[in-house]
Amino acid sequence: MASTPVIEAIRLTKAHARRQLLDEVSLSVARGDLYALVGGAGSGKTALLRALVGLSYPDTGSARIMGQVPGPGAYRVFQRVGFLSADPPVRRGVSVRHDVEMGLSLAGIVEPGAADRALSLLGIQDLAEHPAASLGDDDRRLLGIARAIAPSPELLVLDEPTRGLGGLERRRVLDLLRMLSVEREITMIVATRVADGVVESASHVGVMRGGRLVAEFDREGLRERGREHVEIVVSDPPRAALVLEERLGLTDFAVCQERLIRIYVPGTRVSEINSALVADGIEVTSLSVNAGALVELLERLSGEGEASQ
Amino acid sequence: MITRLIRAELAGLRRSLVVWLGMLLVVGGSVVARLLAWLSNGIGRTELGALPFMRPDMRWSDAAIPLALLAYLVVASYVFGRDFEDGNIDLVLTSPVSREAVVTARMIVTAASVLALSLIGWAADVATHAILASSPLDPGPGIPASAAIASALAAIGTLPVVAWAAIRFRGVLPALGLGIGIQITALALGGFAFVRFLPWLLPSTLAAGEGASLLGLGLSALLFAGGLVATVRELRAVDLFE
Numbered sequence: 001m002a003s004t005p006v007i008e009a010i011r012l013t014k015a016h017a018r019r020q021l022l023d024e025v026s027l028s029v030a031r032g033d034l035y036a037l038v039g040g041a042g043s044g045k046t047a048l049l050r051a052l053v054g055l056s057y058p059d060t061g062s063a064r065i066m067g068q069v070p071g072p073g074a075y076r077v078f079q080r081v082g083f084l085s086a087d088p089p090v091r092r093g094v095s096v097r098h099d100v101e102m103g104l105s106l107a108g109i110v111e112p113g114a115a116d117r118a119l120s121l122l123g124i125q126d127l128a129e130h131p132a133a134s135l136g137d138d139d140r141r142l143l144g145i146a147r148a149i150a151p152s153p154e155l156l157v158l159d160e161p162t163r164g165l166g167g168l169e170r171r172r173v174l175d176l177l178r179m180l181s182v183e184r185e186i187t188m189i190v191a192t193r194v195a196d197g198v199v200e201s202a203s204h205v206g207v208m209r210g211g212r213l214v215a216e217f218d219r220e221g222l223r224e225r226g227r228e229h230v231e232i233v234v235s236d237p238p239r240a241a242l243v244l245e246e247r248l249g250l251t252d253f254a255v256c257q258e259r260l261i262r263i264y265v266p267g268t269r270v271s272e273i274n275s276a277l278v279a280d281g282i283e284v285t286s287l288s289v290n291a292g293a294l295v296e297l298l299e300r301l302s303g304e305g306e307a308s309q
Numbered sequence: 310m311i312t313r314l315i316r317a318e319l320a321g322l323r324r325s326l327v328v329w330l331g332m333l334l335v336v337g338g339s340v341v342a343r344l345l346a347w348l349s350n351g352i353g354r355t356e357l358g359a360l361p362f363m364r365p366d367m368r369w370s371d372a373a374i375p376l377a378l379l380a381y382l383v384v385a386s387y388v389f390g391r392d393f394e395d396g397n398i399d400l401v402l403t404s405p406v407s408r409e410a411v412v413t414a415r416m417i418v419t420a421a422s423v424l425a426l427s428l429i430g431w432a433a434d435v436a437t438h439a440i441l442a443s444s445p446l447d448p449g450p451g452i453p454a455s456a457a458i459a460s461a462l463a464a465i466g467t468l469p470v471v472a473w474a475a476i477r478f479r480g481v482l483p484a485l486g487l488g489i490g491i492q493i494t495a496l497a498l499g500g501f502a503f504v505r506f507l508p509w510l511l512p513s514t515l516a517a518g519e520g521a522s523l524l525g526l527g528l529s530a531l532l533f534a535g536g537l538v539a540t541v542r543e544l545r546a547v548d549l550f551e
Binding site: 014016021046047050051053054055056057071072075076077078079081083085087089090091092093094098102103105106107108147 | 313316396398399403406408548551
């Protein structure tokens with residue numbers, strides 16, 4: 001029996017000032033998933049996450065988070081859910097450490113050292129005594145993530161955790177997310193830009209554009225689209241498959257639609273493949289090398305490439 | 310939970326300038342009001358007291374209470390509205406605490422601040438009154454602590470309206486503006502007998518040592534309870550879609 005989704009949205013719709021923020025968005029995040037929600041500015045990522053954590057009310061449709069309808073009545077879920085907003089706020093008049101400790105205290109967690117551990121994971125332990133309000137944008141984001149992970153949540157809802165971060169900080173956050181997902185099995189839904197690197201660790205990717213979820217990929221689909229491969233269109237796919245296996249010793253290929261075969265090998269082997277097929281009398285009508293087009297595909301689907309032009 | 314929330318609220322309030330602004334208004338207002346009462350009493354006994362624009366019977370509460378009320382409004386609008394201005398409302402609404410608890414904790418902090426400010430203002434007046442009592446002019450009657458506290462409690466009764474406005478209009482200034490507007494309107498209408506029972510006039514009445522009508526007290530309690538319910542409802546309805 002399939003487990004209950006940790007997060008579920010069913011045909012969520014939200015409009016504001018004649019702008020469609022969400023348009024019939026449905027998605028489901030299972031326990032242990034790292035779901036990357038990609039899209040450009042104004043694609044609806046933030047609106048969706050906010051509806052999922054109860055900061056916003058959809059016009060139609062329904063949502064569930066940890067089995068509860070998000071909103072004022074479901075405040076207890078935040079003992080098990082960490083949330084990072086797109087523009088992470090800080091508490092005024094307190095130090096960075098105290099800011100994290102206050103969050104822990106409100107969650108009823110009295111665990112000495114928990115705040116410092118979270119700050120260390122983000123590499124901002126040196127800022128522990130600094131006033132939280134004096135932090136720059138990058139450090140505020142890192143503090144926001146520290147605040148979200150400090151109570152050891154079961155679910156993390158993160159809105160652009162790597163936005164604007166420098167190379168080192170971004171790498172650290174990506175490694176942290178991967179560690180939390182793999183080692184601690186924390187479920188995550190992360191809104192992000194395609195190029196921000198979260199997609200590479202994701203088990204699922206949802207692509208948003210204009211308030212709609214326009215595509216979804218699971219790990220298998222991502223793997224297929226993310227690897228360099230050679231695509232050939234041949235006259236006789238079964239025979240071509242035999243040639244690939246027996247003559248060239250290739251096993252990692254898939255016979256797709258309409259005489260198309262996708263072979264997961266480096267592009268440098270393309271002439272070898274062509275020669276073997278032609279030598280066996282198989283007509284090769286098309287042949288192309290696809291160099292790991294995942295990012296390009298996602299950017300095209302989400303319209304991010306267009307936005308940056 | 311409420312205790313933890315109150316501690317968090319106090320931490321936010323403690324280092325803000327609002328506390329100092331409130332202290333300046335109640336202490337400065339109290340001292341200046343006593344000086345004005347002292348001068349007007351002194352002048353009232355001279356020929357100048359007969360001039361049409363003079364008020365020889367000016368009371369301490371006439372000047373001190375409006376300024377104290379302004380301080381209370383500043384504190385209440387800040388406590389309930391600041392999160393919308395610095396973006397911390399996300400933190401509040403994604404914490405594992407109910408919105409009823411948030412409003413309750415904030416109202417307790419506001420009420421405690423108002424009571425503390427009123428006692429500080431009263432202490433400033435006692436000190437000023439004691440100094441002026443040694444002068445040849447009459448500084449006017451002193452104010453008992455009970456009157457100051459009763460006045461502050463009556464003021465607290467009106468503050469949920471400000472709290473509601475801070476959430477409804479998402480900020481400190483709209484709430485402060487509404488609070489001042491209501492207060493000025495009430496004070497302007499205060500001369501008419503039919504509005505004397507308005508809750509916004511009770512603080513001045515009680516500080517002046519005049520008794521409050523049962524109707525006035527009842528309306529004040531009703532305003533407080535209704536305001537709290539409306540504030541909770543408003544916080545539950547907050548929609549932060551982006």
